[in-house]
Amino acid sequence: xxxxxxxxxxxxxxxxxxxxxxxxxxxxxxxxxxxxxxxxxxxxxxxxxxxxxxxxxxxxxxxxxxxxxxxxxxxxxxxxxxxxxxxxxxxxxxxxxxxxxxxxxxxxxxxxxxxxxxxxxxxxxxxxxxxxxxxxxxxxxxxxxxxxxxxxxxxxxxxxxxxxxxxxxxxxxxxxxxxxxxxxxxxxxxxxxxxxxxxxxxxxxxxxxxxxxxxxxxxxxxxxxxxxxxxxxxxxxxxxxxxxxxxxxxxxxxxxxxxxxxxxxxxxxxxxxxxxxxxxxxxxxxxxxxxxxxxxxxxxxxxxxxxxxxxxxxxxxxxxxxxxxxxxxxxx
Numbered sequence: 085x086x087x088x089x090x091x092x093x094x095x096x097x098x099x100x101x102x103x104x105x106x107x108x109x110x111x112x113x114x115x116x117x118x119x120x121x122x123x124x125x126x127x128x129x130x131x132x133x134x135x136x137x138x139x140x141x142x143x144x145x146x147x148x149x150x151x152x153x154x155x156x157x158x159x160x161x162x163x164x165x166x167x168x169x170x171x172x173x174x175x176x177x178x179x180x181x182x183x184x185x186x187x188x189x190x191x192x193x194x195x196x197x198x199x200x201x202x203x204x205x206x207x208x209x210x211x212x213x214x215x216x217x218x219x220x221x222x223x224x225x226x227x228x229x230x231x232x233x234x235x236x237x238x239x240x241x242x243x244x245x246x247x248x249x250x251x252x253x254x255x256x257x258x259x260x261x262x263x264x265x266x267x268x269x270x271x272x273x274x275x276x277x278x279x280x281x282x283x284x285x286x287x288x289x290x291x292x293x294x295x296x297x298x299x300x301x302x303x304x305x306x307x308x309x310x311x312x313x314x315x316x317x318x319x320x321x322x323x324x325x326x327x328x329x330x331x332x333x334x335x336x337x338x339x340x341x342x343x344x345x346x347x348x349x350x351x352x353x354x355x356x357x358x359x360x361x362x363x364x365x366x367x368x369x370x371x372x373x374x375x376x377x378x379x380x381x382x383x384x385x386x387x388x389x390x391x392x393x394x395x396x397x398x399x400x401x402x403x404x405x406x407x408x409x410x411x412x413x414x415x416x
Contacts, residue, residue: 096141096150103137103157106130110160131161179354180398181406187355188321188399194331195324198281202320205285212286213293223290232298239307239375256367259315260360263322267329267356271345274330281323288316310384311369313392318359318366321399325352355399362395 113127138158141151213220220229228238262280269276295301329348336344373379373387397403 093144096137096145099137100150103134103154106134106161107157110157110164113164114160127161127164131158131165134158134161177404180358180404181401183351184355184358184399185401185406187351190351191321191324191328191355194327195321198277198320198323198327201278201281202285202316202323205282206289206292209286209289209291210293211289213290214296217294217297220290220294223287224294229294232295232300235298235300237295237300237303237307239304253367253371256364256370259318259363259366263319263356263359263363266319266322267326267352270326270329271333272330273333274327277323277326277330280326281320284319306381306384307374309381310373310379310387311366311391313388314362314395315366315370317392317395318362321359322356325356328352358398362398365391 109127109130113123116123134154134157138151138154141148141154145151209223213223231238231240262284266277266280269280292301292304295304329345329352332344332348333341338344338347369387369391373384379387394403400406
């Protein structure tokens with residue numbers, strides 16, 4: 085052992101020029117967005133060689149500057165090899181053209197149930213407030229009730245209080261949070277999603293019933309129509325995704341509930357990312373168009389219908405050049 089120490093030390097020090105060249109190569113690799121196959125294989129060989137040298141240095145030269153330098157170089161190559169792959173244009177197009185439309189197709193049945201629940205909740209909210217007007221306090225604040233009783237909507241004068249840009253940021257962040265919560269609540273065996281969709285439908289129906297009593301329902305519709313077509317659709321899609329998440333726990337398609345849950349979540353998260361982008365558009369419309377009296381009803385309807393068509397084209401992949409025959413069927 086005593087005789088091997090000087091030999092190992094000399095051997096390690098003799099490899100210093102190689103380590104310097106690997107350090108220079110490491111700096112170049114960090115600057116490259118993509119590596120060729122040859123570069124990748126060379127980096128793996130360098131990584132394995134550094135691992136052997138580092139193990140030797142830790143044994144015969146622990147705590148020395150040589151060992152610390154090797155650890156730094158080794159950590160750099162580990163970061164290169166272990167880094168997440170960059171999303172290529174081809175992979176992104178496949179996600180938009182194939183994977184997201186296939187996920188949407190798999191949500192057809194839960195989406196139908198969520199839409200039914202949402203419509204029934206709207207009807208229930210309408211009937212409840214239309215029959216028992218005093219119960220509006222359950223779904224509306226006192227300030228909102230007072231303004232409606234004075235013949236005003238709570239949306240009146242928004243642009244006089246908050247700039248459109250700030251209002252858009254607040255609205256789109258709230259919409260994204262609601263959609264994410266509707267999805268994540270599906271982890272509670274789907275019951276949380278059921279509650280979120282039913283509550284939103286109940287509040288919407290109650291709001292229209294209450295404003296109708298004071299002749300303001302038309303103005304409320306005028307405010308909602310431009311952004312609401314996509315906003316409410318995305319919330320329902322997020323609810324359907326939450327239902328699918330709950331179903332993966334109730335009826336796991338894989339050997340374990342954990343595996344089924346993780347697989348389902350990975351499959352749905354790409355769809356939700358696209359829905360979040362659509363909600364950003366809703367926030368911009370709701371901040372700049374909906375509260376602005378300069379936009380007549382006809383233009384609001386056109387904006388709402390066109391944006392809903394854009395949403396449909398994006399979720400089915402048609403917006404990105406997908407063909408119907410290229411979308412594979414997905415399991416529900």
